[in-house]
Amino acid sequence: MRRSLASRLYRRLVPGRVKVWLTPLVLRRRRRRDAARAAATAPDEAWRVQRAALGGGAGLRPYAYFPGGLQNPYLRLLYAGLPEVGYDPRPLGSYELLDRAPGDGVFHLHWTRVFQAGAPDEAAAREQTERGLARLEDYLGRGGRLVWSVHEWLPHDCEFPEVEVGLRRRLVELASGVHVLHASTLGEVEGLYPLDPERTFTVEHPLYRGVYPEYVTRGAARRLLGVDPDEVVLLAFGAIRPYKGFDRLVGLVPRLREVSGERVRVMVAGPVFKSVDVGPLVELAGSVDGVSMTDRAVPDEYVQVLFRAADVVVLPYRQVMNSGVLMLALSFGCPSVAPENPVTRDAVGSGLVHVFDRESDESLLGAVVEAMGRRGDRGIASDAFVARYDPVTIATQFAHEVAARITGDDESHLTEDA
Numbered sequence: 001m002r003r004s005l006a007s008r009l010y011r012r013l014v015p016g017r018v019k020v021w022l023t024p025l026v027l028r029r030r031r032r033r034d035a036a037r038a039a040a041t042a043p044d045e046a047w048r049v050q051r052a053a054l055g056g057g058a059g060l061r062p063y064a065y066f067p068g069g070l071q072n073p074y075l076r077l078l079y080a081g082l083p084e085v086g087y088d089p090r091p092l093g094s095y096e097l098l099d100r101a102p103g104d105g106v107f108h109l110h111w112t113r114v115f116q117a118g119a120p121d122e123a124a125a126r127e128q129t130e131r132g133l134a135r136l137e138d139y140l141g142r143g144g145r146l147v148w149s150v151h152e153w154l155p156h157d158c159e160f161p162e163v164e165v166g167l168r169r170r171l172v173e174l175a176s177g178v179h180v181l182h183a184s185t186l187g188e189v190e191g192l193y194p195l196d197p198e199r200t201f202t203v204e205h206p207l208y209r210g211v212y213p214e215y216v217t218r219g220a221a222r223r224l225l226g227v228d229p230d231e232v233v234l235l236a237f238g239a240i241r242p243y244k245g246f247d248r249l250v251g252l253v254p255r256l257r258e259v260s261g262e263r264v265r266v267m268v269a270g271p272v273f274k275s276v277d278v279g280p281l282v283e284l285a286g287s288v289d290g291v292s293m294t295d296r297a298v299p300d301e302y303v304q305v306l307f308r309a310a311d312v313v314v315l316p317y318r319q320v321m322n323s324g325v326l327m328l329a330l331s332f333g334c335p336s337v338a339p340e341n342p343v344t345r346d347a348v349g350s351g352l353v354h355v356f357d358r359e360s361d362e363s364l365l366g367a368v369v370e371a372m373g374r375r376g377d378r379g380i381a382s383d384a385f386v387a388r389y390d391p392v393t394i395a396t397q398f399a400h401e402v403a404a405r406i407t408g409d410d411e412s413h414l415t416e417d418a
Helices: 005-013 015-040 043-053 073-078 095-100 122-141 161-174 185-189 218-224 246-260 279-287 300-309 324-331 342-350 361-373 383-388 391-407
Strands: 061-066 087-091 106-109 145-150 177-180 200-202 231-237 263-269 291-294 312-314 336-339 353-356
Touching (some): 073 391, 106 122, 122 145, 122 161, 145 391, 231 246, 246 263, 324 336
Parallel strands (some): 145 177, 231 312, 263 291
16 A cells, blocks of 8 residues: 655654554554444354453353344343353354354254245245255254244244144154243144153243343333323333234224223334334324334333333233233233233233233223223232242253253252352
8 A cells, every 4th residue: 555645754754753653543543443343243242252251161062042142131031040051052143053053062943933034935935944954953963952942833924834833843853852931832732733741841931020221210211201190001012013913902092092081192112023014003003192103122221111101011912822021011010911821821920910812802902991990000020920930040940951851960050049
């Protein structure tokens, strides 16, 4: 690279001081470069680098999981105890990276949408799924072990259910352990892909206690959102997808006002999948007075604002087996409305959950009105419920199951106060 005239003259006139003269410029460039690299580094990768520098991680076996990463608080909670039984949980950035996963570890598969993602028709979905299974079988052939979590009957909005059922039957055969989030799951999926009770274990969804900041007061949260003291705020939170039925809730607002006599306000907040058309929901929300909506992910720092401001969290879902949003609402002590199923019936024990028949808008209306009438009940759930879904307890249970099923060590080193 050609130097400027001034630089060449300075070199010629004062050669002994060139390095000193250039140092500030070099340092600024290096700082900019390092800052750019730091910004591009994923948090989990940055943590691994820091941990290695501090001498950590020796002797732990790899525990790769997909999809997800540190941005998924459920996975952070679930895996918190794994290092104590000898595993180092690490997210795979893409499913293709399974090819490079060490064969002496574990691969934990959660949601299976990747196997059919983007397939234009059933034939393409089947071919894609076979390729994905071949990649998994290659990993297992190198000595790896598979754990699979069943979160729902089938992926939400599944386009090719026959292909998906075939995939899941194969996963049942390949997995060393199948994780379900509620004991009822075995019966729920039996007609689709029977699970082997000997290789299936139950570890329930934890509360999110300690995950999100909780210092904003209710009054401050409502002022930040411009909520009047006499407004009853219904919060519909989470990724905006058709099965969640947010349109049902918005459409019921006029009747909710009529039946309850309250000033009802609905807030819809959550990110949108690229494949989801939210145009109809946006149009509907814009046509109903008192409904507001954002289609972006809510930063962790501001999750507390929404849940502190809410009087009732509503899950107007058309179908659901397990719900992290419900556990998040209960973590903030929010009265909640959710479709009735074995999981939500257990959650009624919190003292904060009102259930409805997911097939009936009238049932949803009644449950929301009931929850609005008892919105003063917000607060800490029952002691028994909190103890059952305590994050440390759940992480301990999960780590113990992995140790028993993968390494054969049923004498977990985890303690009750780990």
